[in-house]
Amino acid sequence: MADIAARGSVAATGDSRSSLHKLMQRKSTIAFLMTLPLIVLILVLVAYPAGYAVYLAMLNKGMTRFVGFGNFDFLFGRETFWMVVYQSCLFAITAVIFKAIIGFVVAHFVHNIPSKGQRKWRGMLLVPWVIPPAMSTLAWLWLFDPSYSALNWILAGFDIERIPWTGETGWARFSVILVNVWIGAPFFMIMYLAALKSVPEQLYEAASIDGAAWWQRIWYVTLPMMRNIIAITALFSLIVTFANFDIVRILTRGDPLNSTQIFGTWAFRVGIESGDIPLGSAVSLFMVPILAVAATFILRDITKRGSEV
Amino acid sequence: MVSRKVSRRRFVASTAAASTALVAAPFVRGAYAAGKLSLGLWDHWVPGANKTSEALIKEWADKEKVEVTIDYITSQGNKLLLTIAAEGQAKSGHDMLSMAHWLPARYAEQLVPVNDIMEPLIKENGAVNGTVEYLGKVGGKWLGVPATIGSQIKGPCSRIDLMKQFAGIDVQAMYPAGAPPKADAWTLDAFLKAAEACQKGGHAFGIGLGTTSDSVDSAGAIFHSFGAQLVNAKGDITVKSDNVRKALDYYKRLMAFLPEDVPAWDDASNNKWLVSGRGALIMNPPSAWAVAKRDAPKVAEQCWTHGFASGPAGRFAPFIPFFWNTWNFSKNQAAAKSLMVFLSQKTSAEKLVVASGGYDLPSFEKFTTFQTWADEAPPKGTLYHYPNPHKHQTLSIAAAPAPHKIGEQIYTQGIMPQMVVRYYKGEAMEKTLDWAAKEIEGFMRN
Known part of the structure; x- marks a missing residue:
């Protein structure tokens, strides 16, 4: 057994x-x-x-008690929070639109440069994107310095009145968006350039034979062929721009009058600087639904593109 | 970094021998004071100041036979603040840590009370000012020992020549080196007139109105001078008071004579304003003067640090104390306390003050007359009145006397400068007060 x-x-x-x-x-x-x-x-x-x-x-301010959605409920009633939501959307959407437009135009310029000299241009144009953003933003900070702005010094040479780059709401918002566009546009450029190179030359030749003007070639050939890469790049950039922290933090710290605060910087101000970590977490989590929607679009687009291939 | 290993037995023997020297530190005689001690200290901006604190700590460590590790943590980019937050969350980290102004109160439940060393220190070294007590003592418990390193008064640093030329004020006569101030006429009205005169002369006062600490501290001093409290000690919102209205009205008039970009200023802007020679007065510790000594000696020769102007409620100067604290999860609390006592002895404090070129301010009453402040030059005596040796002004912090958790948020979110800028830009007074009241209501939640 x-x-x-x-x-x-x-x-x-x-x-x-x-x-x-x-x-x-x-x-x-x-x-x-x-x-x-x-x-x-x-x-x-x-x-x-x-x-x-x-x-x-989901904790109370002292982190001693579970409060469920209490922090989110509290935020909905705060005027400053809604200002931050508005500014985050304004910052991200405006910056992405400009990055896409500039990237698209510059990619076309670079594409039309003879291949012999193209590498140099590609390398130079990528510089803003490869420098660590904190470093380049510091350089911009000096250019925008309230009292000693190098840009204002140049403007003064042309008898143009000084611009309060970071001192007035409108200009401060413009400045943070400008720096974001400066840093991010090369990414769009390189992605679009890669997409442009993959468009078959025969399509342009056929369009030319049909008598298409330059803008018609762009509208009916280039854009449809780049549609997927444009969507993916824009949505990817939207996620990164929404979650931005360093540019605003270094350039304006959210000033003046909180008019440049975005989710990341406001979460830091509330959570770390003011000692309300639960509320800071709640602020930062507001990015999640927005970014989730963007991510869903990216994944759908990738799937669609995959099935087309 | 200082390090040395020792057996516990040897440590006990050594502490017993040293017990007569450290009268104020009977608590370190336990065996637990041996072993390792990790320190997280504020990284001083003055070249060589860290070396002095390191040497002092080594001296203590050699005597007490404790193995010490020092991390100098910069406050640039909020690194010190982030380190403290991370350690508080992880319940692990340095045995002794530097914390500025509101932080001991924020972490009150995680810090070891140090009444046992503070009370003897106060007896020995004299009382501490009201702001140190407000920030460092919560519910009757001292949460840390006021640190010499980093503590500072942000009073006026004026240009002697420009104030004389444009405002007709002789700041050296008003605050003579080695003698009590003769500043009865130095009122907020005189300050406003001087600001106007200097602005018209092309050398405006450089007082920031952003949301960083220099701007908040200056706003706090002016609000205090009018008796304007946003929240009282009981926690009631008192924004809509006559004193707050008066403070805002005054600031509106003052702001007209400040550089127009002050809402965008950070803590470096006022320093640059003075060092560049453009400003007649800034509100700052002597760091700007020290930089001028190096980079613009002609400017430095004309700088004079002195007391702030008095208002209807008194004469207030912004004061930012640092504290040395120990977590309740620290493994060597007794040794940490022993070191705090050592660093708070007169000889240690004086060495630290000398090393910082007079920048660091001990909080104890008997430590405000070190020779360094009288000797620092140029011009000789420029820092004599910096430590408030004649106690002619109240050292204060913006948002006091609000309960700490509310005051901290009023301070860090720059509510006062924001009120000033809103009102100056044309917002109706009541609307500005409503805005501030709503913001502060949000800080009340528990």
């Missing part, structure tokens, strides 16, 4: 070894194991902090 039992046990072990062997040989298992380090990283560095932020956003 004992012998039979032992044999049974051996057989069972053999079966399990064999099924483990099979499992390990499956492509999906190997793929899973290979992506496991990344999954762990995402869990530790993304999922856990995100979950913790949600947890923090």
